[in-house]
Every structure is written in C-alpha cells, then in structure tokens.
Amino acid sequence: MSEIETHSYDVIVIGAGGSGLRAAIAAREAGKKTAIISKSLFGKAHTVMAEGGCAAAMGNVNPNDNWMVHFRDTMRGGKFLNNWRMAELHAKEAPDRVWELETYGALFDRTPEGKISQRNFGGHTYPRLAHVGDRTGLEMIRTLQQKIVSLQQDDFARTGDYEANIKVYAECTVTDLIKDGERIAGALAYWRESGRHLLLEAPAIVMATGGVGKSYKVTSNSWEYTGDGHALALRAGASLINMEFLQFHPTGMVWPPSVKGILVTESVRGDGGVLTNSEGKRFMFDYIPDVFKDQYATTEEEADRWYTDADNNKRPPELLPRDEVARAINSEVQAGRGSPHGGVFLDVSSRMPAETIIKRLPSMHHQFKELADVDITKEPMEVGPTCHYVMGGIEVDPDTGQASVPGLFAAGECSGGMHGSNRLGGNSLSDLLVFGKRAGDGAAAYVDSLSARPVLDEVEVKRAQERSVAPFGDGSQDGAENPYTLHQELQQTMNDLVGIIRKEEEVRQAITKLGELKERAKNLVVEGHRQFNPGWHLALDLRNMLLVSECVANAAVLRQESRGGHTRDDYTTMDAEWRHKLLVCTADGDDGVQIVEQEQIPMRSDLMELFELDELKKYFTDAELPGGATA
Structure with a gap:
C-alpha cells in the first residue's frame, strides 16, 4: 500500500454538517485524534439550508413548554413509530445543546427580555424554535466550524501543528469502508480535485452524511445528498430502518x-x-x-x-x-x-x-x-x-449512536429511529446537536475499550480501489451507459412511482425499473481522467443512490398502510398492527437488499403516562396501555 496516501486516526467522521462537526468536537474533546471528511468545501454542508430554527423546549416565549411536551409532540408527529428512547433523550438534552452552541459564539435572535427567541413551527405545541432570522442552519455551521478552528488553534499553541489532533479533508469522498473481520478498520476515499486515493485508518467511524434526496427529480436537497452513508453502512453489514418514510416538505x-x-x-x-x-x-x-x-x-x-x-x-x-x-x-x-x-x-x-x-x-x-x-x-x-428528508437510516443504539457493526456510529439524517414516520420541523437541527455529541462520545468510548486496534486488509483495500475506478473505459464496449442518463431515469422513476402518493402496482414497477438500472449501471463508462471529473463522481454516487432507492421502494411496497411520510392510495389509513412493526433492510449479496419485519420495543410506562388515555387508544392495543400486559 506504499503507493497510496495513508493517515491514521482514532475517529473518522464522514460528513461535515451539523451532526458531523458536533461529533468531531466531542471526539476531539475526549482526547481522540479525529479526521473530518467533507464531500464539499468545508462550511458548505447541507445544514446551511435549514432555515427556520432549532427545536428545544427552553420555555423562553411560553413558560409552559418543557421536555415532556416536546417529547409528546415528537411522538405524535412520528405517529408513535419513533424510537421513544431517542425522542426522550432529544427532548431532554436539546436545550443544553442550544445553550452550549451559544457559548461557542452563536448569535440567536432575542426576546425583549434578552433571552433566545423562539418561534412557532408545525406540530409544536408552543413557540419552540431558537432561530437566527431564517438562516439558522448557516449560523449553526458557522459556529461549529469556528469551534473546530479554535480546537486547531489550541493544538497549535501546544504542539506547533494546527492539525495535530483534528484535521479536515475537504472535497474528499469516501467510496468504501474497510473492516478487520467484523470490526471497522478504516475507509478508502479519493480527492475530488485530483482523483488520487487516500486511505484513512481508524477503529471508529461516525457516519454523518445526511439524506438521499438526489434520487428524486424534485428535491430541496443539495448535490451531496446521494445516500452515501446509508449505502456504505449497509455494505459494511449494518441495517437500515424506516426507509419507506420520506418527508415531502409542503413548501x-x-x-x-x-x-x-x-x-x-x-x-x-x-x-x-x-x-x-x-x-x-x-x-x-x-x-x-x-x-x-x-x-x-x-x-x-x-x-x-x-x-x-x-x-x-x-x-x-x-x-x-x-x-x-x-x-x-x-x-x-x-x-x-x-x-x-x-x-x-x-x-x-x-x-x-x-x-x-x-x-x-x-x-x-x-x-x-x-x-x-x-x-x-x-x-x-x-x-x-x-422531497426534503428521509426519516429512515442506519439503525443505532439510542444512547451511544453505535450501529450493529463494531466501530460504526451514525448521527443526523443518515441515522434512523428518532423521527418515526414523520419529522417535525426544527427537530432536525436539535437532533444534529444531541446525537452528534452522543455519537462522538460513543466513538471515543469505543476506542478506549479496545485492547488492540483493528488492522487494514491490503487485499480489501486493493479491491475497493479497483471498484472506484471501474467506470473508466474507452466507451467502445457494447451497451456502454452514461451516468447522467441513468441518473435522470432514476430520478424520474422515484418521482413518478415512489413519490408522495404510492400504489402497489406503481411501486412494483419502480422495483422492476430499479433492477434494470442496476444491471445497466454495471456498464457505466466515463470519459477523461480522474482529475476533477464530475461524470466519474456521479457514477460512484449512482451505486449508492440505486441501492438506497431499492431499500425505499421495497419497504414502501411492504408497508400496507398510510402513516407519516408514507401514503398508500390503496391502504389509506393507519393500521394499529403496523404501529408495532419496523421494516429493517440489510445487504443481500452484491448490492442487493432484503427486508424483514422487526417488532417495535414497547414504550416505558412512565412515558406513556404523559399522554391522555384516549389518544393512546388510537395507536395502541388495550394490552399495551398503562396498566396493561406490556406496560
């Protein structure tokens, strides 16, 4: 591996949005040497497009607000399919994360009394969104980015090296995760400008890559949102949950x-x-x-x-x-x-x-x-x-953010469970802060628990390199495919057949079409060299988009009800039996998926008692109600 640029870290964070930066800060403050991989320029993550505010029950505008009301609103919005432990942690910790952001230098709008101002948003009982005009996400990224710089300045003061313990790899894309047996050992990436590979060795990786919206023709998402984290985790052996639930922002x-x-x-x-x-x-x-x-x-x-x-x-x-x-x-x-x-x-x-x-x-x-x-x-x-947000994502432990693969963690939009079948506006930015910190802390604790670091497999690294450059060819072979044509067909398929209103016949048509596109994608050919080659970048992104789209479509055809972001024209109401069921996607062979049903863990009785009994009866069986058999 001498011909490839190689670096060693304790924690790698893939993604430089709100959750990625907060995870990196947590890992660095825990004493871990940390790398941040940014697909775009540093500071240009999609989080900057989150405008309205950050939901946290601080009670600055209405003193009746508290974490219990926020928890209830979140569960109601997700139609009770949320991971209730994640919703509980989020509601309890969001105020502290917002106040902490203020200590980093965030400049929120103020009430006449000088408190952080909070505004109304859909699904929230009280004015709850801390905001900076209508550019809150930009302020969050600016603040977290400056915190990263301040940590680098601390390193320089001690060691004379700005990048001694935290380094940003901007305009850099990860193509594969490398494992040592069942454990994470590192990642293969490439510089988007030069096309050169680099190998990053680390026992812990935090996925913070955002959503999947670029699989759709009409989307609010930026170009980075090609499902990279979802697909990388799936291929590494992790599971995805709730992938049928896509949020179409109303406006x-x-x-x-x-x-x-x-x-x-x-x-x-x-x-x-x-x-x-x-x-x-x-x-x-x-x-x-x-x-x-x-x-x-x-x-x-x-x-x-x-x-x-x-x-x-x-x-x-x-x-x-x-x-x-x-x-x-x-x-x-x-x-x-x-x-x-x-x-x-x-x-x-x-x-x-x-x-x-x-x-x-x-x-x-x-x-x-x-x-x-x-x-x-x-x-x-x-x-x-x-198309705005995917509620589904990598299945993680609520407290640590760890996936089923040892050493793999996730936070933000690429993780699943927190929002159930539908996310309330403003919950995304506080989700980034709460679970970004928890994932960074979890990754640091995992590294501390290891008796020996995992070792990179040279054979697997070489295979990953070969996969990444496979699209280069002379274009003379039969059936050569253009990545831009395939991407347009994928977007049209998802938009028309797996969109806001779904029917079984149409979704099955989409599944068939996705299978055809996957076969055609084996013949993708790009021209030119590896130096900043957008066609090559898209060809690699398509591998991820096709895999994740297959998860969405297969889950959408299986869930025979309408709930949250999943609306079936042939099953127009919520079904009480489906409230118990999560659909879990795992990898099946080479870029295939299989989906199984998984029972939702019953909510703790003290949390159920926060709701009125009449409301619970709309979602739960008698045996599940407070005082019932499963309470």
Whole structure:
C-alpha cells in the first residue's frame, strides 16, 4: 500500500454538517485524534439550508413548554413509530445543546427580555424554535466550524501543528469502508480535485452524511445528498430502518423550473403565513385529521387568535405536521384548485408589514426576489411539495449512536429511529446537536475499550480501489451507459412511482425499473481522467443512490398502510398492527437488499403516562396501555 496516501486516526467522521462537526468536537474533546471528511468545501454542508430554527423546549416565549411536551409532540408527529428512547433523550438534552452552541459564539435572535427567541413551527405545541432570522442552519455551521478552528488553534499553541489532533479533508469522498473481520478498520476515499486515493485508518467511524434526496427529480436537497452513508453502512453489514418514510416538505418553490424544489422555510407559516388555493380559499381547515381535531383551530378567527392569545392552544391548520400539509396541497392540486404552475399560494404579505417580513424572513425575501421576481411583501408565493428528508437510516443504539457493526456510529439524517414516520420541523437541527455529541462520545468510548486496534486488509483495500475506478473505459464496449442518463431515469422513476402518493402496482414497477438500472449501471463508462471529473463522481454516487432507492421502494411496497411520510392510495389509513412493526433492510449479496419485519420495543410506562388515555387508544392495543400486559 506504499503507493497510496495513508493517515491514521482514532475517529473518522464522514460528513461535515451539523451532526458531523458536533461529533468531531466531542471526539476531539475526549482526547481522540479525529479526521473530518467533507464531500464539499468545508462550511458548505447541507445544514446551511435549514432555515427556520432549532427545536428545544427552553420555555423562553411560553413558560409552559418543557421536555415532556416536546417529547409528546415528537411522538405524535412520528405517529408513535419513533424510537421513544431517542425522542426522550432529544427532548431532554436539546436545550443544553442550544445553550452550549451559544457559548461557542452563536448569535440567536432575542426576546425583549434578552433571552433566545423562539418561534412557532408545525406540530409544536408552543413557540419552540431558537432561530437566527431564517438562516439558522448557516449560523449553526458557522459556529461549529469556528469551534473546530479554535480546537486547531489550541493544538497549535501546544504542539506547533494546527492539525495535530483534528484535521479536515475537504472535497474528499469516501467510496468504501474497510473492516478487520467484523470490526471497522478504516475507509478508502479519493480527492475530488485530483482523483488520487487516500486511505484513512481508524477503529471508529461516525457516519454523518445526511439524506438521499438526489434520487428524486424534485428535491430541496443539495448535490451531496446521494445516500452515501446509508449505502456504505449497509455494505459494511449494518441495517437500515424506516426507509419507506420520506418527508415531502409542503413548501418548495414551483416556478421557474430552474429553481423547482428549492425550500421555502416553514417559518413563513410559523410567522403567520397562510395557504390558499386558486379560488382564494384557506383550504387547510378541510384537512385536519381526526386525531388532531382537539389541537387545531377550525375557523379563521380561532386560528388568528393563536398569535395574540397565549391561552389559546388551538394552532392554525397551516402548522399541522409536514406530512399532513404536503398531502393537503397535493390533494388541492389534483382537484384542479392549484396555482398556475402546479402548486398553491403561500401568503405572508397580508399578515404582517413589509419591514417585519424583511426583518424576520430576509432569506426568503431575497430568494423569491432574485430567483422568481416575486416580492413576498406584496404578493403570495407559489409553493408545492418537494422531497426534503428521509426519516429512515442506519439503525443505532439510542444512547451511544453505535450501529450493529463494531466501530460504526451514525448521527443526523443518515441515522434512523428518532423521527418515526414523520419529522417535525426544527427537530432536525436539535437532533444534529444531541446525537452528534452522543455519537462522538460513543466513538471515543469505543476506542478506549479496545485492547488492540483493528488492522487494514491490503487485499480489501486493493479491491475497493479497483471498484472506484471501474467506470473508466474507452466507451467502445457494447451497451456502454452514461451516468447522467441513468441518473435522470432514476430520478424520474422515484418521482413518478415512489413519490408522495404510492400504489402497489406503481411501486412494483419502480422495483422492476430499479433492477434494470442496476444491471445497466454495471456498464457505466466515463470519459477523461480522474482529475476533477464530475461524470466519474456521479457514477460512484449512482451505486449508492440505486441501492438506497431499492431499500425505499421495497419497504414502501411492504408497508400496507398510510402513516407519516408514507401514503398508500390503496391502504389509506393507519393500521394499529403496523404501529408495532419496523421494516429493517440489510445487504443481500452484491448490492442487493432484503427486508424483514422487526417488532417495535414497547414504550416505558412512565412515558406513556404523559399522554391522555384516549389518544393512546388510537395507536395502541388495550394490552399495551398503562396498566396493561406490556406496560
């Protein structure tokens, strides 16, 4: 292995978004030599696109808020399919993680009393989202990035070396995890600029690679979101859970076509924006599910009082969980009541003065003005659902973030369980902080527990190198395939057949098509050299996207109900029996998958007692209720 650039670390963090940076900080502060692998430029992770805020029950705006209310909201949003231990840890620890971020230098908006300001968001009982205008994710990345730099400065002060204990590999992509027997031993990567390989040896790896949205034609996700962490973990022997649950954010831009899918932050609705159809009707009142009838306003007058009357607990229906709002918009469009470009209208101009909009929603004002020539202080926006977030991911231990493969950890969007069948807005940023720290701490503790470090297998390293350069050819062979053509066909397949509304026949068509694409992908050919070659990069990403898309489609056809981000046109309601079941994906041979059912672990009785008995009866059997056989 002398011809390959090689480095040794205690912990490798793959991904430089919020969860990855927080994991790296935790590992470094535990005394571990840590590497951060960033697929894009450092500081450009997709976390910067999270705009509305970070959910944490600090009670700064409404003192009635606490971790128990946050826990209840999270479980309700996920339709009780959440890993309840993760939801509990998240609700309890999120405030500390936000306050900690402030000690790192984050500059949150303030209340008149000087506390961190918190705003309303869909599915949250009280104003709970700590925010920085509508660019909270950017502030989070800026702050965590600066914390990394400060740790490097500490190293320099002690050793004269900025990268003594924490190093960032920017514009670098991991293609394979290398194991020693069953244990993680390191990773093979390549520099995107030069195409040169590098080998990183480490006994612990934290996956923090984000989501899978680039498998879809219309998505709010950035180019990095190709399911890398999901696929790498699957091939290494880990399991994925809840992959059928994809969140289609209700409000993405729909016009012009060049920006279709770009996110329109939920804080527009949190700050009073309303959804109307082509007839001018505020239609969300028609789509309040029975389980939410006692929590949401049924008239405009009652809904508007939410923003001025602290004792009014009836939230506007625009603040229903995202899955409910996305389905409602989809229904209005299908009924012929959509906007001219296939969405609906989101209006904030009639709800607050222009100067307030510019102050509270500066990014949205700029985005629509520059990209769509729409002044949101004077006219409504056109919005529609866009593939936004995957609730499914790597199955991990809630307390440590460790996967089933020794030495492999995961946090953030590429881990599964925390959000159940649907994520509440704002829970993603606090999820990154809470479980990023826990995964970093867990990885450090795992390294401390080892009696001997794992050893890299030279044969496996060579095979991984050969796989990564396999797409290079002269293009003369029969059946040579172009990666851009395959990617377009994959996106169209997932968009049309495994989208927001699913039918068994269509999903099975998608599974067949995915099988065909996988066969064709064996003949992918790219031209040119390894120096910054976008075609080669996409060819490698396609291997991951095809594998993860197969997990999504196969799980979607098996779950015969509608729950959260999974809506079946042929099974339109939630089924109590399916609330007990998780669908678990594992690798089957060379880039194949198999899916089995797994029973959900019963919730602790003290947590069940936080809910009203009548609500629990909508989800649980009598035997599971507090005082029942499994309580």
